Amino acid sequence: xxxxxxxxxxxxxxxxxxxxxxxxxxxxxxxxxxxxxxxxxxxxxxxxxxxxxxxxxxxxxxxxxxxxxxxxxxxxxxxxxxxxxxxxxxxxxxxxxxxxxxxxxxxxxxxxxxxxxxxxxxxxxxxxxxxxxxxxxxxxxxxxxxxxxxxxxxxxxxxxxxxxxxxxxxxxxxxxxxxxxxxxxxxxxxxxxxxxxxxxxxxx
Numbered sequence: 460x461x462x463x464x465x466x467x468x469x470x471x472x473x474x475x476x477x478x479x480x481x482x483x484x485x486x487x488x489x490x491x492x493x494x495x496x497x498x499x500x501x502x503x504x505x506x507x508x509x510x511x512x513x514x515x516x517x518x519x520x521x522x523x524x525x526x527x528x529x530x531x532x533x534x535x536x537x538x539x540x541x542x543x544x545x546x547x548x549x550x551x552x553x554x555x556x557x558x559x560x561x562x563x564x565x566x567x568x569x570x571x572x573x574x575x576x577x578x579x580x581x582x583x584x585x586x587x588x589x590x591x592x593x594x595x596x597x598x599x600x601x602x603x604x605x606x607x608x609x610x611x612x613x614x615x616x617x618x619x620x621x622x623x624x625x626x627x628x629x630x631x632x633x634x635x636x637x638x639x640x641x642x643x644x645x646x647x648x649x650x651x652x653x654x655x656x657x658x659x660x661x662x663x
Contacts, residue, residue, distance in 0.1 A: 507545025519623025527652035
């Protein structure tokens with residue numbers, strides 16, 4: 460089962476006094492928090508990172524259970540790549556690690572690249588052959604799970620995965636952490652478990 464559990468903000472405004480009120484209202488910060496998966500579920504948050512003009516990219520992700528307990532984190536430099544490829548490789552690597560560790564019953568996949576999530580969930584066609592190849596690889600892995608949810612979250616709710624992706628730039632070889640996260644991510648993992656709300660400014 461593949462479903463999208465997030466409602467995207469796609470409101471088209473018209474030029475009227477009402478639209479001006481809506482536009483003003485949307486300037487209010489949006490509260491964002493990481494959510495625990497249901498009992499028996501494993502949640503994978505993934506992210507890719509690209510370094511400006513150099514094009515150097517890295518990937519990272521984190522796996523947690525229904526108690527928000529840290530199961531595994533990963534980080535890896537992938538050479539030169541754009542942000543879309545980095546996000547796809549981050550997801551693919553996370554899925555491979557899920558299967559390798561036997562957490563293939565119920566999986567919740569969550570990333571902050573909205574377009575990518577939409578492509579996967581809605582099975583959109585894309586022109587880029589490299590992107591199509593990675594999406595095909597991901598789609599070939601997903602049937603290995605009993606149940607699968609895919610959702611988008613703002614980057615403020617994906618901070619742990621983002622930190623792992625940033626760490627990927629620092630290593631020459633892929634890194635994996637099991638049971639205990641690195642010090643750089645420890646505080647974020649604890650804040651997520653406590654349900655900390657981070658406010659997102661509209662337009663970011």
